[in-house]
Amino acid sequence: MRMVDLIHKKQLGKALSTEEIQFMIEAYTEGTIPDYQMSAMLMAIYFEDMTDQERSDLTMSVVRSGDQIDLSAIEGVKVDKHSTGGVGDTTTLVLAPLVASLGVPIAKMSGRGLGHTGGTIDKLEAIPGFHVELTQEAFIELVNKYKVAVVGQSGNLTPADKKLYALRDVTSTVESIPLIASSIMGKKIAAGADAIVLDVKTGAGAFMKTTADAENLAKAMVKIGNHVGRNTMAVISDMSQPLGFAIGNALEVQEAIDTLKGNGPEDLVELCLTLGSQMAHLAGIGKDLEEARGLLKENLENGKALETFRTFVAAQGGDPNVTEDESLMPKARYQIGVAAPKDGYVAEIVADEIGVASMMLGAGRATKESEIDLAVGLMLHKKVGDRVQKGETLVTIHSNQENVKDVEAKILENMVIADAAEPLTLIHEVITEA
Secondary structure, eight states: OOHHHHHHHHHTTOOOOHHHHHHHHHHHHHTSSOHHHHHHHHHHHHHHOOOHHHHHHHHHHHHHTSBOOOOTTSOSOOEEEEEOOOSSOOHHHHHHHHHHTTTOOEEEEEOOOOBSSOOHHHHHTTSTTOOOOOOHHHHHHHHHHHSEEEEEOOSOBOHHHHHHHHHHHHHTOTTOHHHHHHHHHHHHHHTTOSEEEEEEEESTTSSBOSHHHHHHHHHHHHHHHHHTTOEEEEEEEEOSSOSSSEESHHHHHHHHHHHHTTOOOHHHHHHHHHHHHHHHHHTTOSSSHHHHHHHHHHHHHSSHHHHHHHHHHHHTTOOGGGGTOGGGSOOOSEEEEEEOSSSEEEEEEOHHHHHHHHHHHTSSBSSTTOOOOTTOEEEEOOOTTOEEOTTOEEEEEEESSSOOHHHHHHHHHSEEEESOOOOOOSEEEEEOOO
16 A cells, blocks of 8 residues: 555545555554655545545544543543633533533543643643642542543654644644644544544634634534434533633632632633533433533532532542632632723734733743743633623733733733624524434
């Protein structure tokens, strides 16, 4: 089998066989297929697309390129959630204990963030004492005992994807649906989940800027998941403005705690109930999504979700008293209000630019080497559609530096006030089958 023949075949729009795709991924991972040939293949895939079978074969070849996490020792259906990212995306901090409070095992492997704010792991480390480095045995034991544990990604998962992603980044093939879908699903499947729920973002703060593109990606991933034996559902949610009010690690943990107490922002609560009902239903809880949602809502109201969070934090060495005393969390030295320049309605909050403003404070990583300041960030006081008066505080900047004029300017440039505005639609579509 020669790579040049496979490139030519795909350039003609023909489907590659399971064996051909497996050969290609194995050889490229081992280094016997050079970058220039794989670049040609990626470009051919970009223009000619892939069939459903090819997408599934590519995904499973990526999975088989490295370690696969065995979660079979955990009792019950293991459900994982993946978000395509955004600004102020605090959902895992709420969803993990909320869904676990129904008895669903949540064995979550998360990463650190590169961009606007930290990843889930960084956010959890804002809790004093919380540690994310666990052995596989300890991880499984915690999930069996308490139904939830969150650890940093470990092992040699999907090395083929790491090589392919680096190549896609420099060959302008990142936006290919089959390549994105196989990359995301490969990592989720290698992490050992039985079922997968996907939160595909759309809008200014998302990778997929249009609803149509987000829908294409969501349906592609749902098809792959179901085709390879993982029950998979997806939600297309809006990321034109930040989710919730908090942007920044300790601030987002506090917002998650408020949400688990039943006092969370309306959009964050709605998204967590929508995603959580899918996770619970895939694990066999409730006869349908509506019943699963009702059970989750009940546990938000009766305190079970918050108690599960406290148990989860304590089990991983964290101080559970953060749920009652927010002074235990990292706190920025300065809180600086950004005032509305005129009367009107908030017509737009450009999510990715507001995220950049928080990163300028140190809430995120501009490079892999960047140090995160867990205390800093932004707290929004208004969302799209809200009325504001001149001089009213739009955003509070939490900073460890006194001069934040550049951050204030960035915020005011990207929070548009107009004579009229309508609230945004949060949930664009729920995809329950391919």
